[in-house]
Amino acid sequence: MADTPLADRTDAVCVIGAGGSGLAAVKSLREHGFAVDCYERETSVGGAWNWRHDRSPVSSGTHLISSRPLTEFPDFPMPDSWPDYPRHSQVLSYLERYAAHFGLREHIWFGTEVVAATPVGDGRWDVTTRSTGGGAERTQRYAAVVAANGHNWSPKPVTLEGADDFRGRILPASAYKDPAQLRGRKVLVIGGGNTGCDIAVEAAQHAAAVWHSTRRGYWYAPKFVLGRPADQINALARRWRLPLRLRQWLYHRTVRLTVGDVTRFGLAAPDHRPYESHPLVNSQLIYYVGHGRITPVADVARLEAFAVTLTDGMRVEPDLIVTATGYLPRFEFLAPQLLDMDDDGRPDLHLHAFARRHPTLAVIGLVQSDGGLFPLAHWQSVAVARWLRLRIADPARAGAVQQKESQRPIASWSRTRTVPSSRHWFEVSFVDYLRALGELIDRLEPA
Amino acid sequence: MNPIRFDDWTAPVPAVRREVLSVLPEEETDRPPVLFVPGLGHGAWAFAEHWLAHAAERGYPAHSVSPRDRGDLRAQVHDVVQVAVSLPRQVVLVGHGAGARVVARVLARYPARAAVLAAPLLDGRAALGAALRANPAGTLPALVGGRLRVNRRQLFGPGMPAERADAYLGRLVHPGARMQRQLAGRDASPAPVGDPPVLVVGSPDDRVVPRASLDRAAVRHGGAPLLFPGMGHDLMLDTGWTEPLDAILDWLDKELGG
Ligand SMILES: Cc1cc2nc3c(=O)[nH]c(=O)nc-3n(C[C@H](O)[C@H](O)[C@H](O)COP(=O)(O)OP(=O)(O)OC[C@H]3O[C@@H](n4cnc5c(N)ncnc54)[C@H](O)[C@@H]3O)c2cc1C
Ligand SMILES: NC(=O)c1ccc[n+]([C@@H]2O[C@H](COP(=O)([O-])OP(=O)(O)OC[C@H]3O[C@@H](n4cnc5c(N)ncnc54)[C@H](OP(=O)(O)O)[C@@H]3O)[C@@H](O)[C@H]2O)c1
Numbered sequence: 001m002a003d004t005p006l007a008d009r010t011d012a013v014c015v016i017g018a019g020g021s022g023l024a025a026v027k028s029l030r031e032h033g034f035a036v037d038c039y040e041r042e043t044s045v046g047g048a049w050n051w052r053h054d055r056s057p058v059s060s061g062t063h064l065i066s067s068r069p070l071t072e073f074p075d076f077p078m079p080d081s082w083p084d085y086p087r088h089s090q091v092l093s094y095l096e097r098y099a100a101h102f103g104l105r106e107h108i109w110f111g112t113e114v115v116a117a118t119p120v121g122d123g124r125w126d127v128t129t130r131s132t133g134g135g136a137e138r139t140q141r142y143a144a145v146v147a148a149n150g151h152n153w154s155p156k157p158v159t160l161e162g163a164d165d166f167r168g169r170i171l172p173a174s175a176y177k178d179p180a181q182l183r184g185r186k187v188l189v190i191g192g193g194n195t196g197c198d199i200a201v202e203a204a205q206h207a208a209a210v211w212h213s214t215r216r217g218y219w220y221a222p223k224f225v226l227g228r229p230a231d232q233i234n235a236l237a238r239r240w241r242l243p244l245r246l247r248q249w250l251y252h253r254t255v256r257l258t259v260g261d262v263t264r265f266g267l268a269a270p271d272h273r274p275y276e277s278h279p280l281v282n283s284q285l286i287y288y289v290g291h292g293r294i295t296p297v298a299d300v301a302r303l304e305a306f307a308v309t310l311t312d313g314m315r316v317e318p319d320l321i322v323t324a325t326g327y328l329p330r331f332e333f334l335a336p337q338l339l340d341m342d343d344d345g346r347p348d349l350h351l352h353a354f355a356r357r358h359p360t361l362a363v364i365g366l367v368q369s370d371g372g373l374f375p376l377a378h379w380q381s382v383a384v385a386r387w388l389r390l391r392i393a394d395p396a397r398a399g400a401v402q403q404k405e406s407q408r409p410i411a412s413w414s415r416t417r418t419v420p421s422s423r424h425w426f427e428v429s430f431v432d433y434l435r436a437l438g439e440l441i442d443r444l445e446p447a
Numbered sequence: 448m449n450p451i452r453f454d455d456w457t458a459p460v461p462a463v464r465r466e467v468l469s470v471l472p473e474e475e476t477d478r479p480p481v482l483f484v485p486g487l488g489h490g491a492w493a494f495a496e497h498w499l500a501h502a503a504e505r506g507y508p509a510h511s512v513s514p515r516d517r518g519d520l521r522a523q524v525h526d527v528v529q530v531a532v533s534l535p536r537q538v539v540l541v542g543h544g545a546g547a548r549v550v551a552r553v554l555a556r557y558p559a560r561a562a563v564l565a566a567p568l569l570d571g572r573a574a575l576g577a578a579l580r581a582n583p584a585g586t587l588p589a590l591v592g593g594r595l596r597v598n599r600r601q602l603f604g605p606g607m608p609a610e611r612a613d614a615y616l617g618r619l620v621h622p623g624a625r626m627q628r629q630l631a632g633r634d635a636s637p638a639p640v641g642d643p644p645v646l647v648v649g650s651p652d653d654r655v656v657p658r659a660s661l662d663r664a665a666v667r668h669g670g671a672p673l674l675f676p677g678m679g680h681d682l683m684l685d686t687g688w689t690e691p692l693d694a695i696l697d698w699l700d701k702e703l704g705g
Binding site: 031044068069070074075076077079080081097100101102103135171231232235236238239371379382431435437441442445 | 448449452453455457459460461462487489525528529532533534536537556557558585619640641642
């Protein structure tokens with residue numbers, strides 16, 4: 001239904017999404033001299049941190065799990081008067097101030113969803129947008145596309161046998177917004193990620209009964225170690241260049257000395273080493289387990305009208321099930337082969353950012369680490385902007401950089417030894433990943 | 448470009464309450480805020496004397512921040528960045544003397560809208576040499592960790608009334624031995640991020656920052672220094688203070704207009 005003629009935006013770059021990653025991309029592209037059109041389907045910036053957005057995974061009680069210095073943009077620190085772990089509303093106000101400070105809003109088209117981005121052959125892209133309220137589609141041509149659409153808003157579907165028979169309520173974690181939803185209920189939380197643990201803790205504070213079902217054991221890191229945010233101690237170990245094995249041992253010791261043996265509390269023993277799964281940072285879960293407010297249970301086998309049977313045969317009788325089984329990335333506006341997606345929908349990108357066969361297509365923010373996301377999104381954005389600029393200024397050198405990058409060993413920037421689960425598709429080490437990006441950025445420096 | 452910031456991640460600079468003085472234009476303008484960063488021994492007051500009000504009159508929201516008590520270079524850089532990002536729009540940074548050294552470092556992490564290095568103390572050795580020549584008695588103690596003292600002739604031109612000069616000198620505080628030591632070296636700031644336009648201003652008669660240092664600073668940022676002969680080091684307090692400020696603001700008008 002293209003009713004307006006194709007508008008050619010010549011050298012402009014299209015950015016999709018105005019969450020933290022999209023804002024970083026717009027800013028960096030502008031700094032490198034590009035005209036930018038950013039499309040955001042919501043009516044404001046902030047993405048996941050804007051909990052008024054329907055798809056926001058954040059609830060009223062969410063606080064950061066990465067501490068302030070490892071979370072803030074490197075060139076726009078959060079106020080140092082803020083706590084180590086700010087609250088979600090502070091993160092949103094931070095992103096709003098970032099957008100205002102750098103004048104980013106004037107490049108963003110709100111209430112506009114990108115429905116298709118198609119390569120036209122010469123490295124350029126036709127981008128089709130539609131206003132969120134419906135209405136006509138519009139297609140414009142861009143020199144490059146940078147997707148910053150987030151990967152924590154589309155819940156991973158989970159099939160629970162017998163779900164149709166269950167008479168209670170089943171709530172995806174993304175629809176959980178406020179403890180009032182838990183008050184007085186008998187709650188079963190499924191999933192042992194940070195979301196599942198956060199909700200189990202809130203349920204412990206508000207619900208009548210709480211079971212927490214996980215399909216394996218995990219390492220529960222406290223938020224503070226030795227009086228400091230845990231990720232800062234972790235960074236210290238990296239600063240001292242301790243090898244992974246030693247860090248695993250130290251982690252093990254620290255958890256033993258602080259949290260202790262979790263099996264004593266009835267939790268399953270971890271089936272993997274520290275650093276082999278996405279870090280769980282929660283000081284309260286074990287506290288409430290130890291107070292009998294949370295009962296850890298095994299994986300779910302089957303649902304009945306008023307009961308749930310677990311894989312170890314135990315039966316519990318919740319009236320509310322919260323599924324916190326994580327999220328899957330979704331790129332409905334791109335044909336899967338553009339991102340080299342496999343059958344499971346897992347994209348394969350260089351540094352989780354650069355499309356391997358489309359030099360003018362990049363993704364920002366499709367990573368997850370043992371630190372915060374914004375520093376990674378910032379440096380990804382710098383790398384992408386420099387890459388696009390070098391392609392124009394010096395195609396021969398850009399080709400040479402590409403050649404060099406293709407030889408970068410994946411293990412140098414990606415966490416290759418992790419528990420096999422889609423939640424680790426984009427798991428990287430904060431420090432190793434930034435090192436790799438730093439090298440790439442240097443290579444892309446104009447001669 | 449090095450994204451690895453272990454200092455920030457493992458030992459963040461502790462928060463303090465910062466003194467920020469501000470004068471805003473009477474009517475809102477579209478001009479960016481200007482943040483003035485004072486040099487050795489000076490505080491935000493040094494700009495509040497004349498420059499803040501004059502900049503505001505010309506349409507620029509004007510602010511200045513005092514260095515924290517005995518803060519070293521890293522702490523000062525942290526404080527300036529904190530104040531810069533607290534302002535509603537991307538700021539113009541104006542550093543004077545050692546404050547320009549701070550600004551040079553800030554530029555490597557915060558993409559300023561533009562920056563001015565006024566009588567910048569970037570080459571500590573050259574400045575120390577000049578200070579030893581101009582005021583050996585005040586300078587020698589600093590070499591062994593004592594307090595650096597400056598005199599009237601180092602900071603002001605001959606036109607400055609003695610009582611005023613002495614009153615200003617009386618307000619100077621000891622920046623701390625650590626900061627003094629750090630300034631004795633040469634600035635090794637990485638290149639600015641975000642590619643801001645940078646202007647260097649100074650005086651050929653400055654007895655703290657030699658002319659050759661001004662030239663070097665300007666060359667690094669691709670230009671020549673704007674010079675105000677007859678003035679002392681303290682361009683914002685000396686009798687001819689309007690001239691350098693007007694030149695800075697004219698330059699800004701031009702850079703921002705384009
Ligand atoms: C509960 C929770 C807690 C978290 N805690 C932390 C933490 O402590 N520290 C940390 O660093 N990270 C944390 N994260 C990760 C968090 O996702 C990132 O901090 C960050 O919000 C991701 O930003 P983003 O811009 O990549 O994605 P998003 O914030 O999801 O933004 C994507 C934007 O793109 C828009 N969009 C998507 N598709 C389209 C389209 N087709 N057209 C137009 N617009 C589109 C969306 O509306 C959205 O605004 C947490 C995540 C969750 C779920
Ligand atoms: N406070 C915070 O700052 C905060 C809060 C929440 C989330 N987050 C972040 O948001 C991101 C998403 O976290 P998340 O917890 O929503 O998702 P997640 O990390 O992917 O965790 C999903 C959990 O559900 C389990 N699971 C997945 N599929 C399942 C199935 N079919 N049956 C049973 N269990 C299943 C997983 O087990 P396996 O391990 O076996 O795969 C895992 O325990 C993470 O980056 C996280 O750090 C941060």
